[in-house]
Amino acid sequence: LNYGMPEHTRQMLNSLSAADIAHLLESSPPRQRSILWKLIPVEDEGDVLNEMGEEVRQFFIDQMNIQELISIFEDQDVDDIADILQQLPKQITYRVLDSMDYQNRQRVEEVLAYPENTAGGLMNTDTVTVRKDITVEVALRYLRQHNSLPQPLDQLLVVDRFDQFQGAVPISDLLTADPSTLLADLIDHAIQPVPVSMEDTHVAQLFEREDLVSAPVVDESCHLLGRITVDDVVDVIRDEAEHSIMSMAGLDEDEDTFAPVLRTTRRRAVWLGINLITAFIASGVIGLFQETIDQVVALAVLMPIVASMGGIAGSQTLTLIIRAMALGQIGKSNTTWLLTREGLVGLLNGLFWAIVVSAAAMVWFDDQTITLVIGLSMVINLVVAVLSGAMLPLVLKSLDIDPALAGSVILTTITDVVGFLSFLGLATLFYT
Amino acid sequence: LNYGMPEHTRQMLNSLSAADIAHLLESSPPRQRSILWKLIPVEDEGDVLNEMGEEVRQFFIDQMNIQELISIFEDQDVDDIADILQQLPKQITYRVLDSMDYQNRQRVEEVLAYPENTAGGLMNTDTVTVRKDITVEVALRYLRQHNSLPQPLDQLLVVDRFDQFQGAVPISDLLTADPSTLLADLIDHAIQPVPVSMEDTHVAQLFEREDLVSAPVVDESCHLLGRITVDDVVDVIRDEAEHSIMSMAGLDEDEDTFAPVLRTTRRRAVWLGINLITAFIASGVIGLFQETIDQVVALAVLMPIVASMGGIAGSQTLTLIIRAMALGQIGKSNTTWLLTREGLVGLLNGLFWAIVVSAAAMVWFDDQTITLVIGLSMVINLVVAVLSGAMLPLVLKSLDIDPALAGSVILTTITDVVGFLSFLGLATLFYT
Numbered sequence: 001l002n003y004g005m006p007e008h009t010r011q012m013l014n015s016l017s018a019a020d021i022a023h024l025l026e027s028s029p030p031r032q033r034s035i036l037w038k039l040i041p042v043e044d045e046g047d048v049l050n051e052m053g054e055e056v057r058q059f060f061i062d063q064m065n066i067q068e069l070i071s072i073f074e075d076q077d078v079d080d081i082a083d084i085l086q087q088l089p090k091q092i093t094y095r096v097l098d099s100m101d102y103q104n105r106q107r108v109e110e111v112l113a114y115p116e117n118t119a120g121g122l123m124n125t126d127t128v129t130v131r132k133d134i135t136v137e138v139a140l141r142y143l144r145q146h147n148s149l150p151q152p153l154d155q156l157l158v159v160d161r162f163d164q165f166q167g168a169v170p171i172s173d174l175l176t177a178d179p180s181t182l183l184a185d186l187i188d189h190a191i192q193p194v195p196v197s198m199e200d201t202h203v204a205q206l207f208e209r210e211d212l213v214s215a216p217v218v219d220e221s222c223h224l225l226g227r228i229t230v231d232d233v234v235d236v237i238r239d240e241a242e243h244s245i246m247s248m249a250g251l252d253e254d255e256d257t258f259a260p261v262l263r264t265t266r267r268r269a270v271w272l273g274i275n276l277i278t279a280f281i282a283s284g285v286i287g288l289f290q291e292t293i294d295q296v297v298a299l300a301v302l303m304p305i306v307a308s309m310g311g312i313a314g315s316q317t318l319t320l321i322i323r324a325m326a327l328g329q330i331g332k333s334n335t336t337w338l339l340t341r342e343g344l345v346g347l348l349n350g351l352f353w354a355i356v357v358s359a360a361a362m363v364w365f366d367d368q369t370i371t372l373v374i375g376l377s378m379v380i381n382l383v384v385a386v387l388s389g390a391m392l393p394l395v396l397k398s399l400d401i402d403p404a405l406a407g408s409v410i411l412t413t414i415t416d417v418v419g420f421l422s423f424l425g426l427a428t429l430f431y432t
Numbered sequence: 433l434n435y436g437m438p439e440h441t442r443q444m445l446n447s448l449s450a451a452d453i454a455h456l457l458e459s460s461p462p463r464q465r466s467i468l469w470k471l472i473p474v475e476d477e478g479d480v481l482n483e484m485g486e487e488v489r490q491f492f493i494d495q496m497n498i499q500e501l502i503s504i505f506e507d508q509d510v511d512d513i514a515d516i517l518q519q520l521p522k523q524i525t526y527r528v529l530d531s532m533d534y535q536n537r538q539r540v541e542e543v544l545a546y547p548e549n550t551a552g553g554l555m556n557t558d559t560v561t562v563r564k565d566i567t568v569e570v571a572l573r574y575l576r577q578h579n580s581l582p583q584p585l586d587q588l589l590v591v592d593r594f595d596q597f598q599g600a601v602p603i604s605d606l607l608t609a610d611p612s613t614l615l616a617d618l619i620d621h622a623i624q625p626v627p628v629s630m631e632d633t634h635v636a637q638l639f640e641r642e643d644l645v646s647a648p649v650v651d652e653s654c655h656l657l658g659r660i661t662v663d664d665v666v667d668v669i670r671d672e673a674e675h676s677i678m679s680m681a682g683l684d685e686d687e688d689t690f691a692p693v694l695r696t697t698r699r700r701a702v703w704l705g706i707n708l709i710t711a712f713i714a715s716g717v718i719g720l721f722q723e724t725i726d727q728v729v730a731l732a733v734l735m736p737i738v739a740s741m742g743g744i745a746g747s748q749t750l751t752l753i754i755r756a757m758a759l760g761q762i763g764k765s766n767t768t769w770l771l772t773r774e775g776l777v778g779l780l781n782g783l784f785w786a787i788v789v790s791a792a793a794m795v796w797f798d799d800q801t802i803t804l805v806i807g808l809s810m811v812i813n814l815v816v817a818v819l820s821g822a823m824l825p826l827v828l829k830s831l832d833i834d835p836a837l838a839g840s841v842i843l844t845t846i847t848d849v850v851g852f853l854s855f856l857g858l859a860t861l862f863y864t
Contacts, residue, residue: 017622017641017642019641019642020641023641023759023760023761026759026761027760027761027762027763027766028766029766029769029770029773051641140572140607143607143608144607144608144609144610144611146607146608147608148604148608149604149607149608150604151602151604151643152584152586152604152645153586153603153604153607154584154585154586154645170583171585171603171607172580172581172582172583172584172585175572175575175576175578175581175585175603176575176576176578176579176580176581177576178576179576190449207666208663208666208667208670209449209451209452209455209483210449210451211583211663213584213586213645213662230645230662230666231640231643233666234639234640234662234665234666234669235640237666237669237670237673238640238669238673240673241669241670241672241673241674241676241677242673242755244673244677245673245676245677245680245751245754245755246751246752246755248677248680248751249747249748249750249751249752250744250748251748251751251752255752257752257755257756257759257761257770258766258769258770258773260773261773261776261777261780262780264773264777265776265777265780265781265784268745268748268777268781269781269784269785271744271748272741272744272745272781272785273785273788275740275741275744276737276741276785276788276789278740279736279737279740279741280737280792282736282737282740283733283734283736283737286732286733286736287733287796290729290730290732290733293725293729293732294726294729297722297725297726297732298722300718300722300725300729300732300735301715301718301719301722302715303732304711304714304715304718304736304739304848305708305711305712305714305715307736308707308710308711308714308844309704309707309708309711312682312703312704312707313700313704315681316681316682316683316700316703318681319677319678319680319681319683320678320681320683320687320689322677323674323677323678323689324689327455327458327689328455328459329455329458329459329689330459331459334459334460334461334690337461337690338689338690341461341690341692341693341696344693344697345693345696345697345700348693348694348697349697349700349701349704352697352701353701353704353705353708356705356708357708360712364719412740416736
């Protein structure tokens with residue numbers, strides 16, 4: 001692929017879909033990326049950009065001039081144009097908007113007016129609307145007049161002459177109904193419109209729960225604004241899931257797998273720096289007990305066990321609660337139950353592993369005091385760890401801090417500090 | 433909700449969709465769950481069970497007798513029945529199958545014949561098929577004869593009289609075409625059938641990439657077997673994402689948030705036990721250097737820093753590579769590039785943080801040897817950590833071990849051992 005034969009590669013690229021080309025570019029290191037990009041036909045560039053992750057897209061957008069950008073936006077869906085425009089500097093956005101015809105420009109500006117992470121930012125404005133007083137036959141004739149219909153078409157949206165949303169008629173009902181049936185009689189009242197300000201993660205939960213393919217979007221006074229389709233919702237679900245996974249390691253969900261060395265180093269350094277503070281706090285705690293360690297060096301050998309078991313137990317609870325919160329399972333009525341459950345689980349596991357670890361310590365060092373100290377501190381640290389793991393996400397959420405990002409760092413600080421403090425503290429108490 | 437007023441609650445439950453009731457049950461502690469379940473109308477129980485996570489579903493299934501189970505399967509989709517049957521003991525499955533009429537039984541057995549995590553396990557057998565030599569008008573008349581059509585209906589599947597798949601006609605094209613057009617002329621050749629043995633995660637990638645709503649499923653000789661719909665694919669994506677997040681903490685993706693104390697304790701204990709082995713290995717390494725620590729107690733204070741920074745750096749790389757593998761971005765052609773990049777990132781971050789940590793150690797302990805030792809071991813551990821983080825998922829995958837589950841435990845073992853070994857080993861070298 002990399003050397004020679006551009007003609008051959010060009011042919012191969014022509015046989016791939018835009019999504020496949022985007023995937024190929026995302027899976028290539030920077031140099032190959034630029035080579036491949038030049039081989040893509042100009043008219044396909046827009047489609048390929050649409051299918052890409054934000055960071056990789058930025059890489060290509062940065063290399064384009066205004067004229068190239070403008071040509072890319074031709075023939076794109078309104079919501080996709082809005083998506084890309086949000087990545088551009090303000091000034092360039094204005095120049096691109098200026099280049100569009102009036103109708104398109106208005107549509108794009110409408111979508112841009114809503115925050116990216118709401119129903120408004122997800123919606124598309126190309127809908128097929130009908131009046132409720134027409135028959136199935138008329139509706140079918142009306143549809144036939146279109147050259148193409150927006151995809152996927154699973155329902156016709158019924159509005160009045162003020163564009164007020166009246167209901168939706170599933171296409172499958174339209175196809176099985178008698179031609180003389182009025183659309184008013186086919187409206188499926190289970191189909192509820194989505195308010196334009198609904199958060200995108202809530203939209204995703206709604207689609208998942210109700211198995212939707214598309215959903216109408218309305219403003220506060222129930223005017224139809226557009227519709228959301230399941231393909232965009234799938235992206236929201238994927239992004240949300242990646243956000244949880246990536247931010248636990250201090251990474252961004254749009255992170256380019258093949259980002260160059262220096263950019264990667266700089267980004268990771270930030271996270272390492274934050275964690276270094278945690279590590280120094282833990283060291284500070286150990287530093288308080290230097291004299292005790294000097295007396296009983298076995299303490300230094302065993303102390304990481306207490307801290308690390310606390311970290312593991314806490315992160316299990318943290319993960320479970322973050323997921324439950326994402327699924328909307330946590331409310332006032334069940335937090336007490338959950339905290340009690342976690343506390344008991346921590347206590348039982350603390351007692352069990354305290355016995356195991358104490359026995360091992362007894363065999364290893366043949367010292368009753370150290371056996372007692374490590375057992376006690378295991379129980380303390382495991383209980384504190386699971387309770388912190390359960391409460392941290394709730395506290396962080398109420399402070400509007402992302403628990404997936406900050407949770408594990410704060411939790412590790414707590415489990416390290418409590419682990420070293422209880423172990424070395426108890427040891428100091430018992431040995432002196 | 434919990435006390436009294438069952439009539440009131442019953443009314444509220446009647447106004448909720450099956451998905452909402454399932455969500456409510458999943459968000460309730462065990463006791464409320466049983467109370468709520470009794471208030472659900474028997475005819476809705478099947479729908480509610482379908483919308484639940486596996487573990488919570490098991491809770492209710494365990495309490496049912498055969499007759500109740502059989503009644504629940506009435507009016508359910510074939511793939512949903514198959515899903516639940518897979519959770520039942522073999523003997524009960526046979527008795528439920530016996531209770532079905534011949535046609536339904538055959539359909540369910542067909543789906544059960546395919547592994548759960550393949551296209552065959554995901555598919556539904558209710559499809560609308562047509563011949564390619566009929567006109568649009570005839571096709572519409574044919575559709576109108578149905579009482580209801582399978583949802584979502586985005587395409588008609590064209591087969592010959594041997595049920596060989598011939599292509600698919602998008603409904604939107606059917607609606608805009610002239611009534612006299614032959615379906616043969618409307619077949620969209622971009623729509624490719626999915627082989628029945630395709631892995632479910634690949635099916636999900638295909639749906640995501642091509643923005644599909646449904647896809648036909650065929651066997652090796654291209655016979656149409658059924659179709660997969662996007663709502664089931666959304667579940668696969670969600671499950672896959674949850675699997676990654678949950679298994680990093682040693683949890684199961686179907687884990688019931690409100691599982692009782694004892695079951696939770698037992699499950700978590702397993703993961704804590706595995707991690708305890710890691711912790712003891714690390715302690716063993718420290719134990720080798722007790723004499724050195726006895727000489728210079730500052731080593732005990734600083735040693736967790738080296739190990740923990742390695743753990744963080746490694747887990748960043750691990751997370752990135754696991755995600756890239758899930759997205760299908762990693763192949764032979766780019767692993768060398770990635771390993772080189774990660775090695776360089778580790779080296780640069782190692783050097784940078786070595787300077788920072790050394791400076792801090794110098795200020796704290798005013799000891800040139802310890803400054804040198806911690807700097808050197810930081811560089812060693814960070815390089816080893818990122819390279820292990822990058823290679824581990826590839827190695828584990830080739831051994832058919834889930835990297836999300838085993839990756840972090842093994843990585844921690846490596847970074848702890850290398851961290852303590854390099855730091856205390858170098859210290860021993862320099863101090864004696």
